[in-house]
Amino acid sequence: MFLTFLGAAGVGHRALVRLPTCANYVASYVLIPIRLTVQHAALELGSTSPPTLISYEGIEAGEEDPEDIWQDPGLFTTQHTFENKYIVKATAKAQIDDAIAEGYDFYLIFMWGTRDDAIAGFEAIKYFESLNLPSAGVRSFERARDKFDFFADAKRLGNLPIPGDEKFPLFVKPAADYASKLIDENSLVRNEAELEATINRLNPRMRAQRLRRAEALGEKDPEEYVKSLEKAGRDARDLVIQEFIDGDEFSVVVLAMGYVPVALTPLVVKYGKKQNEAEQFLTFEVKYHEDSGYGLLDEEKDPGLYKELQAVAVKAFEETGAQPSYMGCEVDFRVRRSDKKPFIIEVDPMPVWFFPTGSRYEDLDVQHDFPGGHRAVLNTFITNYYLDHPEQKSREKSANDGGENLWHISDIPKDITSFQYSGKVLDLECRGVAMPQRLEESEFIGVNGSEETIELCKQSGRYGDLIHKEIVPFLAHYNQRVDHILLLSKTQSLSVEELDFVLARCFQLANHSITVFAPEKTDVASNIKSFGEPRNWRLTYNRAFTAHSLKASTTITAFRFERTAKPVQFMAEARD
Template structure:
């Protein structure tokens, strides 16, 4: 695909937040499957720049513009215009950028989750409700009594005067000065200031990637920054971008309970804020209270920044925690959009299903025959993607060393599923596209199989399916590609994905093995990928 990436011009930030080249979000560096072009958008010329890009005719757009009404960055209005064009894109939404932190806190209170800080008990922490990079936060932001709070509000009013005037102009107020005066008069009750109980514990971040509407949390990260006396627990603008600051991965074996609690809380935030609607996900910032619970303090709509490898803000959680790494993230964004919006994908799937339905049953059986039972001992629960008439189940049942306790078959062909009998051994049959099925599947299984069905996926769908397989499988993933010669009637639908599978970056603990197979249908060329998971590395967390 030809992909266009829109991002705000960082030179227009109201404060220095690091080197511009380090802050350039560049997914093109991490994939060779797509041609990626970057457009740095300025607030005052956003509409013209977007129109110019659209004329160049891209297949897909990624929106990393994130400016609010409070700053000089391309954001709310530019995104709203982009949305009006009905282009295929994933990324930050105008509705989200128009909101403040209070909007999320209100949603969390209404939903009853996730846990958020209270507003009554000192010490209280004060910050703008719409800001970036810890803007206007310093040692005075922590207020231990009413007098300190009043002084903090007075100081913040002065600092935020230009911001309020700019917001008033962006919102179309006829008297920006009067608007700013009103906010100042409201004091701590102003909706553009957050006053919350200070959570003194360590700060963590968990990225949640949307897989369809299903959240997938990455490895929790712990904030680390330069220690400066009593303010060590306050992440100021200066400290946030100090060379000694950043995030470090929290290894699960350090504290398994905390690791899971952080991920679960991040999922709650993702769900409450419906972050699947941007087709990407979110980054959830949390602090640990004295009660040991995680309190959500912010939800960022940009989960992955695609910063350079080795840089201070590198997405190490993606590199080590998302199957397929950056390439699969980009393809997941694209697949998320088309799962929700593409009638073309449904039509193509319908055509394929019709072709399979029209095949004589005998021809389908001959095409499917492949003995997977000898690849490895398969015990426990399993999913068979593209199960056809059930030869995979028959194969597994024929070998006594396999003890499959629950087998789910998924296929787009109704006649193939109707051909199943009790002998095939499937406990559940689902007529659906495998990517749609996996987007809704949340229960892990021991094994996932896919025989002669991946060839019908686009490169984007393939990475989505592979990522989901490695997210859901406890023990193994078995993938078999058949030669195109054995699928002649489907030539126009087939893509040779053997190299795409070989270059898919699996997580640590998974290994690709060369299996011994027997009973293959005569003279058929095939490529088998058998991935085994080392349970000693993953421990009990996969259950």
Template sequence: MKICLINSSYEGVDSPFEKYDEFPDPNRYIPKERHEFVTRYVTKANANAEIDEICKENFDLFMNYMWGIESDDVAGVEATRYLESKGVIILTNPSTFLAKNKLDLQKAAKKCGLRVPGDTPGKYPKIVKYADGYGSLNLDENSICYTEDEVINRVAMMQKDNTTFGILVQDYIIGKECSAIVVEMGREVVALTPLQYVFPENTPDNEAFLTWHNKFEAVDQGIIKYAFVEEEPHKANLQSAAVEAFKAIGVSGGGAWARVDMRLEESTGHAYVIEVNCIPVVFYPKGNTLGDDLVVEEKFPGGQAAFFDMLLATKQMQLGWHTAQNNHIAAVYDSFAPAYHAVWEKSELCNIQKFFSANYDLSGTVLDVACGTGAMGQVLHEHGIQAEVFGIDLSPCMLEAPNIKMYYKEVRVGPMQELIMGAGEHDHITCFGALHFLDTVHLNAVLARMFMLARKSVTFEVDDLDDAYIQEIKRKHGDMTFNANHVQAVAEFGIPKGWKRVYSERHFLYSSPTTKTDVYGYAMRSAHRSTSRRPRDDPPAATEDFRPDQRYKGYASSDYASNNPWYGQPRSSPVFGLAESLPHTVRHGQASRHDKREHEARYKREPDVEKGEGRGEGQGEGSQRGRHREAARLGSQDDTAEEKLDRVSSKKRRSKLDADEPKSPKIRPKNKEAAEAGKKGKKEEEKDEEEEEEEKEEEEKEEEEEEKEEEEAEKRQASYDRHRNAFAQFRARYPDILSEYLATTITVFLAICGNLSYRFNRSYGTFETLCWTNGLATMAGIYLAGGVSGAHINPIISIVLAVYRGFPWHKVWVYMLAQLFGSLTAGGLAYSVYHDAIHTIDPGLTSLTGQSFYTIPKTEISVSSAFWSEFISIATFVCIVFALGDDQNSPPGAGMNALIIGFVSTLIGLTLGYNTGPCMNPMRDMATRLVALMVGYGPQTFQNWWWIGGCWGGDLAGAMTGAAVYDIFIFTGSESPVNYLWPTMQEVVDKLKRILSLRRKG
């Protein structure tokens, strides 16, 4: 929009304000691509002609900053009346407001019971000031009078100086000088956080008020400072008085604002209104010492930009700019309201609602903005959350859904941008799948109001729509079906002060049948810093419905996702590595044994078939399979896509086994008791058969659902492949192998080159710099591939993660091959770079340069000492690595793991490196020995067994021990063998019996 800021001109006027008035300009705070603000100045003498010329410039909107009253020499009331007569749209400061003075406020206050200073006979001190004009004009320390004679003399002097202004005599309220900005927000009038002027210590009560000098000079010099009034009930008293004063004096017109000056009486805590100022000092130069801009910047969500949008949105609401559009969108949703809930329940947005309900505290009062058919209320109820839910929606038919009546305490029909303004405070405010219907102005107004009304959290979703989708929706549903991509606007709105963003993730929403493209969105949650959260709740654990990727992401343009649909999608499997906290997984068989023990504890023992008790052996196996199926279901939230596929395959094999398994022969009872037991067992057998049939039906249903998931995953993968060339498809299928190879190559290459530089010329460094080189090389490798493969770089790390943390064993061997080839490549590259230097310094290719490629214990060190040194080095390193990867301990901040592990590697080298190096990476040692052997170092490279006994044996034993030590003393996770629920001897025997039984049957 093109907006004119129309100001009073000081041309030809001797005004005391000219020295201090820097003039407002929203361009300082609002991006020019959104609005263009142009400043124009009007003199009182030529106001009408100047306004006529300004109106010819075809501005969309005027912001009125003219402030002069009729007796002033600057443009104000009369010029504003003339501007209003032109029929243009004016934001802020109507002429009716400008014409009011302090006497009008006194009269209005008496009608509504508003507290204003009176003129109590015989009560002193009193303050004497002009009834017209700017509040602090001509106020000084002599304005406070302690006797009747002082009052008379002061009035006489003021009348002599200015015969046109009225005189106001009031009781002087001893207390704190305060002010509050009041703004129209829709149909509501809202006061922002009050501000207190803090005078220097020991300032007498009669001097602690805003004189002309104090207001413009003492504040600028920092003698008088500001403080926000947060203490209750003072804050509420000041805000309530400010709002009542705003209403009493008749300030209105859509987008009106004011600053209300007040005194907070020290003895009673009552707020007395002193003046209602028509122009808050907002949009002035950044860094100015005026308090109004400070309030908006610090206390209004979204700052000055959102503050202006709130004024503009309020004006647009008053003029009904979006009424037709809102009615059109309501009619569209009314048309498919009956089927809407069924569609929503299957959508990703519903999964996101479940995710937030499962992982965050949403108890208390919840305002569900754009509540639709009430899915959020249902989800909260299903998760057992004690919440009173209130709803807002544009569509009347949506609010007739059964969920609304069941789960919502109250709902209101209408546009969210209007209803949110008067919605009142709530603990939590949510909004899913609706913000794209707003333009940027109304979006910022809605977000600002959400953060103002929410006591604990604000959760919303914003669609990342491309232009093709937006245009197609308009063609299908009409131009009034407004859609916008607000991802960038939300980023510019930012996180209000006093809040923290606890969740933000881009995710796939759905494939549009209209445009044949994938639609994505961002789910965001912010929590107020004053509220406590559940322990370990930030970030939340992944769920089966929704697995967020918590890594930080940079800017991506709105059309980037259409060409890179995999961008921002959750990982298909957890990353076990050194770049971040280690994932937590349920180890194979762990859940099923737990379920089995629970079962046995409940039923004590299985019936003995040979004694005629219970059922045959076939049913017994079926029951065991049922328990395993339940265990698999319970453990599914930690399964990767590959593990789910394996589980489906195993289920199919078990189903076939169930079908082919022969029934156990019936056993004839030998006596009456046995016969009765047999009958009882037969009934139990029939009951168990029914249960097994139900289990099979559930199993088939699960298989169908999982097959459907696999088909969808395959379709998604196929859609991804349409955007990739052949090599990109290969890399997408094996990202961890390639990244592990590259990380190993870079790390080992840099380490060898550093070693060679040190060996060639000791003036290039010392043993300490050698240790730093190896540590920084490790850091570089982890930063290079830590988010993809985990950057193990070392087979010892891969093995201990498999043993102690559940890293898949089939990947261990693949990683070891990548590490082998990476080390071979690194050794070859290092030799090629320093070929000439090596043959110059060490023409015989001896251990002088050879130990840059591989480790050799010092000659004075015994074999046992060398082994022990290597053992302790790797044990210490692994113990610390496990601590850094434990998110229940004290994990580093985002992106810091690699740096700290680099420091740890350096520390180990500095403290334990003298004896053996240390090696700590047997694959690097072995591979570079092979390179040395191939380039001519000869059989000396493998002349003793240190490379296998010390490097492999010592490192493997030490790493296992170091990991065990950490898990014994600190780690609590059940994925570690130290804490693992090992099978009892009876469970082992039972399992062996089952295996032997199956073999006999086979």
């Protein structure tokens, strides 16, 4: 079961997940505890959304967004059970203790508050981390930083494209704020006088935020701390002042697939309320306009920009250390109109929002790109954690524990072996059995966790390369495209979460086809079928055959997926 902690004004969020008879999981914006269950029952407790409309009046830094729709992973899968927990900053420790006492399998951390914010975040996450429980999501080290820290590091290292900070027009925003709060028509300044006036307008509005930070940092005199920032003017370390980039805004989600960052289709910001066409940017009012939102960037219309946005986003993922979240990050850009050069304006630690389908900020990129959709995304987050913490994975394989499935090649119908496999073939869980009838057209790469099986494959002489590694750790590092992928045995040794991770990774890596075997009428076969057909793929073969070579004759279901269009550009570049 998943448990989610959500925060409102003065509240933070985190989610948790639980697997009955297996393991338990949690998340934060909300805290979402998760129970991962063999029965795959769906249950939502305490997940009623806060009001979707609140007054704009009085909204200041670090408080609740208007029109918020809270994360709800339970909308997208029936494999796990989710509960949402709303965490208040002042009582976060006790609330987290109470949630953990209920016994969950996994926790999704969606709390986002920094030291400055009135909502739960940095301190609550740090406390939760001290408990060493299975989780994915926002980390305290990230919430301890702000935009000022990110841009200072990026400027020092010189690896990421960021705006300069000297030439007017300049753009002024708080370093620790979010959701375009305190950004208005005065944020764009064209000279020193306008810059000074904008900073003077911000100072009283940032006062409460600065006092909270002073207290969180243990400053002896919070009032003096605030005065020093006000006196610093443009040099205040809680302001970001950069050259304004005239152009459109984009956003790219980068997800951790094990240890490989995978960039999804870039999103382009749609402005619901027009400002000066040459100076369009997201103010608080524009961001929450009813017609504002995101659209998908069409790769065919601008392939160069599409690929560059993905490539830079992957670099930002790596440079900001996003992998330990076991989720990824979202990278926001402005693309200069004159030369289409992208500049990073923010890196957000929450890449997937799990908002209801059809809502203004639904995850269009996940729906469009990610094989298996939100269900597979959740299972990938869980798999990512256990790749780093195998000692904590104590739950049984549950219904997916089905032995070796060591069938013989003679069991396989000729219509399957006659499929086209020319080119590079990745044979996961290889057993020295080559499927194609014309081996000379194929270059085989074999993967297996057994030294004995690797030796058997070596003796067959059919493999150009053999890798001694289990499937999940192998795919967590492998990032080379192949033409075909075979997974013909041991699918039942994979957990529910691992199976989705493996399938998603196969669809990302294969140029032409994927062939998977699973015992008929099992959860594995059912989960492969319910995984669905990713964009540009079609299930072309789905039949059963009997493996008479097994001790007890077993009926095997064969799935053959074939690509119907060119491969999606998931990765900016291939990495070993």
